[in-house]
Amino acid sequence: MSSTDQRLERIVAPVKEGLSRMREVLVGQILESSNAVSDMTGHVQRFRGKQLRGALVLLSGDATGNSTDEHPSVAAIVEMIHLATLVHDDVLDGARTRRRVASVNQRWDNQTAVLLGDFLYARAFALSADLSSRLASRLLAETTRRLCVGEIEQSTKRFDFELTQATYESIAGAKTATLYSAACELGARYPGGREDLGKELAQFGYEIGLAFQIVDDCLDVVGDAEVVGKPVGNDVEDGKITLPVLWTYARADETRRARMRDIYTTVGLEGRRLEGLKSVCDLQGGVEYSMERATELVDRARARLGLLEAGPARDGLAELAAFVLERRW
Amino acid sequence: MSSTDQRLERIVAPVKEGLSRMREVLVGQILESSNAVSDMTGHVQRFRGKQLRGALVLLSGDATGNSTDEHPSVAAIVEMIHLATLVHDDVLDGARTRRRVASVNQRWDNQTAVLLGDFLYARAFALSADLSSRLASRLLAETTRRLCVGEIEQSTKRFDFELTQATYESIAGAKTATLYSAACELGARYPGGREDLGKELAQFGYEIGLAFQIVDDCLDVVGDAEVVGKPVGNDVEDGKITLPVLWTYARADETRRARMRDIYTTVGLEGRRLEGLKSVCDLQGGVEYSMERATELVDRARARLGLLEAGPARDGLAELAAFVLERRW
Numbered sequence A, B: 001m002s003s004t005d006q007r008l009e010r011i012v013a014p015v016k017e018g019l020s021r022m023r024e025v026l027v028g029q030i031l032e033s034s035n036a037v038s039d040m041t042g043h044v045q046r047f048r049g050k051q052l053r054g055a056l057v058l059l060s061g062d063a064t065g066n067s068t069d070e071h072p073s074v075a076a077i078v079e080m081i082h083l084a085t086l087v088h089d090d091v092l093d094g095a096r097t098r099r100r101v102a103s104v105n106q107r108w109d110n111q112t113a114v115l116l117g118d119f120l121y122a123r124a125f126a127l128s129a130d131l132s133s134r135l136a137s138r139l140l141a142e143t144t145r146r147l148c149v150g151e152i153e154q155s156t157k158r159f160d161f162e163l164t165q166a167t168y169e170s171i172a173g174a175k176t177a178t179l180y181s182a183a184c185e186l187g188a189r190y191p192g193g194r195e196d197l198g199k200e201l202a203q204f205g206y207e208i209g210l211a212f213q214i215v216d217d218c219l220d221v222v223g224d225a226e227v228v229g230k231p232v233g234n235d236v237e238d239g240k241i242t243l244p245v246l247w248t249y250a251r252a253d254e255t256r257r258a259r260m261r262d263i264y265t266t267v268g269l270e271g272r273r274l275e276g277l278k279s280v281c282d283l284q285g286g287v288e289y290s291m292e293r294a295t296e297l298v299d300r301a302r303a304r305l306g307l308l309e310a311g312p313a314r315d316g317l318a319e320l321a322a323f324v325l326e327r328r329w
Helices: A003-011 A013-030 A035-045 A052-063 A071-093 A110-129 A135-156 A165-189 A195-222 A243-250 A254-265 A273-280 A284-307 A312-326 B003-011 B013-030 B035-045 B052-063 B071-093 B110-129 B135-156 B165-189 B195-222 B243-250 B254-265 B273-280 B284-307 B312-326
Strands: none
Touching (some): A003 A312, A035 A110, A035 B135, A052 A071, A052 A195, A071 A135, A110 A135, A135 A165, A135 B110, A165 A243, A195 A312, B013 B035, B013 B052, B013 B110, B035 B071, B071 B110, B195 B284
């Protein structure tokens, strides 16, 4: 086990039992009598990742004194929605690997990946429709809708170097932070906890989710493919203008800007765009700025935890927030 | 208005008001503050089609004396799920047109089509989570899951000429008939109608849905692209072995079988496979057999309506079942 995994294990220790029940629910839900489907769901379980979103449901439940027997199921549903978005994202990005495992579109094909993502969404909604309260169904259907809108907006802003930081953050927020936010809000409120705490935790989740996405965007330009577990430079290949690039572009002179634009669009540079980008500009300042912004978001999120009673679950939330900044996977 | 449209208008006349409310809900639900998304949802409304599934919800409600104020919303949700499957299907099939309008993957790209389908699913689930009873959420999430499994199974059976008719029907049933079945069952049972009538109407819907798919498969080999509104021969291009082909293959000698297999798989025949298939075998017998099977299913479905009280809505269901066999679109 890597030191990162060990650290994470300590962070989520207060909800260890809940996580293990969440994993049981998850495995049970994605088993399917069809052999073809079982092969595929078995495969995607191999890139289950750190399950931060599920852990956030459980930690938020504990930290607000709101845990119920259904929290592990809510956590499993949030993870299933996340898994569905990953499977579809890999189709959108043409990704070949995901957490060192072949992506579904690579192992099978795009058709299968679209259908498997749909299957995972449907399973998640079916499970949420069976819970005792409808809060999870409602919040997660709305979250999924916002998530899709964020992705669609992002795809229309490809190659748009005039993007403002506010628009960048609103898109990154919609596509990533909304699910973190829903995880924390459901932990604190499901099935009927205090609304004020729910709103505060929703904000906490949104801020660390946005920080997570900013760190992700930095890793795509400066990360080590071996450590990150998937090829870096995907965003540049895909025409996405992320925060470190945006910042660098805004401060560059017109000659350099033209070169940056060329790198993104010139035919024949496929697979070498990140390398090319680094040869025409220094992204270091943009990465530092972005990491400062992520740190600011995490600090703001952690300050919200003052509302909660001290205890291991609150500490877990605070450490998980900090962990987002340090991740290298 | 074509004579087909006029005929359909007469069939659904008993639920005219409900349909108009359903269309209002549908338009309201797929409006979206994001301009990018509105452009796309506006576009997909142009291939809304005959809205048979929505009409089935309303007719089944009326025919069982179970109509409520929420039936038009249930009908709209069923149509939204159908629309989501169409958008994703067009990605899977690489289709360029849908009901004489460019498909989303053609007008924008595959990425957008995947996301727009996800958006429509999410909207449908969000709306169903807001209804007074959870029956619609539960039944439709489970239906969507079965639908995806059917599509996945179908994709694993491509090029499989040894497929049995039972397997063909179970796949066609899962991918198409389940949504017809859910539409009729919800009409009869939502939010709490008689369970026995619900089961009978579910069977009615399943049978006419399966008949619809069989007719669709026949149209793909003998239909007129102008009338059908999309290119024919897609199933052959995509490696799908449909009932008329299956029947013909089972009765062919080994020489002809080898030729049929070649047509499906030889590189360079792209775009001309249906033409090629027709030149090596006569599909007429297979089409006749398939239409007989569809007729048998529709007859069985119509016989179930004897349970219901006579009236315009029951007549509408009976005529809609017959209409499935006569469709040429």
